Amino acid sequence: MESPNTPYTLAIVNLSNQELLRYSRHTMLPQFGIKAQEKLKNARVLVLGAGGLGSPAALFLASAGVGTIVLADGDTVELSNLQRQVLHGESDISRAKVDSAADSLRAINSDIQVETINARLDGEALSTAAASADVVVDCSDNFATRFAVNAACVASRTPLVSAAAIRGEGQITVFDSRDAASPCYRCLYAEAEAGQENCSTQGVLAPLVGVMGSLQALEAVKILSGNAAAVGRLLLFDAWNTQWREIRLSRDPACPVCAPPTP
Amino acid sequence: MSNSQPIEVLFFASLCEQTGRDSATLDASLAATVADVWQQLCPTLDMPVNTLMAVNQINAKADSAVAGGDEVAFFPPVTGG
Ligand SMILES: [Zn+2]
Numbered sequence: 001m002e003s004p005n006t007p008y009t010l011a012i013v014n015l016s017n018q019e020l021l022r023y024s025r026h027t028m029l030p031q032f033g034i035k036a037q038e039k040l041k042n043a044r045v046l047v048l049g050a051g052g053l054g055s056p057a058a059l060f061l062a063s064a065g066v067g068t069i070v071l072a073d074g075d076t077v078e079l080s081n082l083q084r085q086v087l088h089g090e091s092d093i094s095r096a097k098v099d100s101a102a103d104s105l106r107a108i109n110s111d112i113q114v115e116t117i118n119a120r121l122d123g124e125a126l127s128t129a130a131a132s133a134d135v136v137v138d139c140s141d142n143f144a145t146r147f148a149v150n151a152a153c154v155a156s157r158t159p160l161v162s163a164a165a166i167r168g169e170g171q172i173t174v175f176d177s178r179d180a181a182s183p184c185y186r187c188l189y190a191e192a193e194a195g196q197e198n199c200s201t202q203g204v205l206a207p208l209v210g211v212m213g214s215l216q217a218l219e220a221v222k223i224l225s226g227n228a229a230a231v232g233r234l235l236l237f238d239a240w241n242t243q244w245r246e247i248r249l250s251r252d253p254a255c256p257v258c259a260p261p262t263p
Numbered sequence: 264m265s266n267s268q269p270i271e272v273l274f275f276a277s278l279c280e281q282t283g284r285d286s287a288t289l290d291a292s293l294a295a296t297v298a299d300v301w302q303q304l305c306p307t308l309d310m311p312v313n314t315l316m317a318v319n320q321i322n323a324k325a326d327s328a329v330a331g332g333d334e335v336a337f338f339p340p341v342t343g344g
Contacts, residue, residue: 166342
């Protein structure tokens with residue numbers, strides 16, 4: 001079959017000439033190659049939250065060539081979001097965040113599919129969305145959503161890239177329930193309504209969410225391309241002192257979410 | 264595990280502001296668990312809910328044992344996005 005889009009490098013390559021050129025700085029990496037780029041193209045990533053973390057995460061997933069990005073967020077764009085939520089612009093104020101975000105992602109990469117869910121996902125819808133994704137990227141802003149996302153990812157054995165940022169501090173780790181030794185979010189945090197803080201009451205340094213959200217895209221791309229991700233390692237960033245710390249995480253044998261049921 | 268060495272304690276990011284310090288040393292005879300370390304160093308401040316704890320860079324819980332020479336670290340919980 002002759003087609004202007006058929007590259008002549010190898011018959012099995014599923015990337016057009018335009019895509020081969022677009023992703024050439026990926027495919028020339030020895031850890032990547034054309035195969036990994038094809039994996040990205042065939043991948044489906046669920047991004048929960050189109051705010052501070054979700055903005056850089058989704059932008060880099062789109063530019064990197066993730067074939068399908070599913071964005072879920074129930075909020076509308078407000079002026080106070082623009083300080084750090086770089087998916088959105090002044091003309092997007094009052095629009096649904098997922099609509100504004102989808103426009104930004106499509107402007108960067110028209111080859112990818114962007115699906116939007118204009119709601120804070122929970123219950124059955126969250127379980128279904130997590131199960132159909134190759135990777136879930138949690139960019140949400142509260143414990144309740146984070147626990148629900150974690151439970152859905154553990155149940156469907158979907159890798160979860162989890163990050164958070166507030167004030168001048170950030171955290172990131174990867175939970176991979178396909179790996180029997182991987183901890184989950186509930187191994188790390190006890191379920192509690194207390195201690196709830198968000199960026200609207202505490203503030204957050206704008207480029208900090210860029211650092212943490214970009215790292216989420218990085219870990220997702222590594223998982224999708226078959227490279228090792230930061231599973232079992234919690235990285236903690238102090239933006240004011242430009243200081244990283246790392247702690248090793250292990251599965252909590254008593255975890256109510258990921259511990260194997262006792263017979 | 265010798266109790267002649269002190270416990271090295273670290274407070275990370277906003278916990279530095281809350282506790283008024285970024286590091287401390289503690290006589291190992293004064294603390295058997297991570298919770299004891301906090302209680303000794305911050306007797307007037309309850310540990311914030313969901314504070315993360317590590318002993319020698321490994322995730323720990325409030326009742327995890329500590330000994331002389333250990334590094335005990337406290338990290339604030341972060342949920343924002
Ligand atoms: Zn768990």
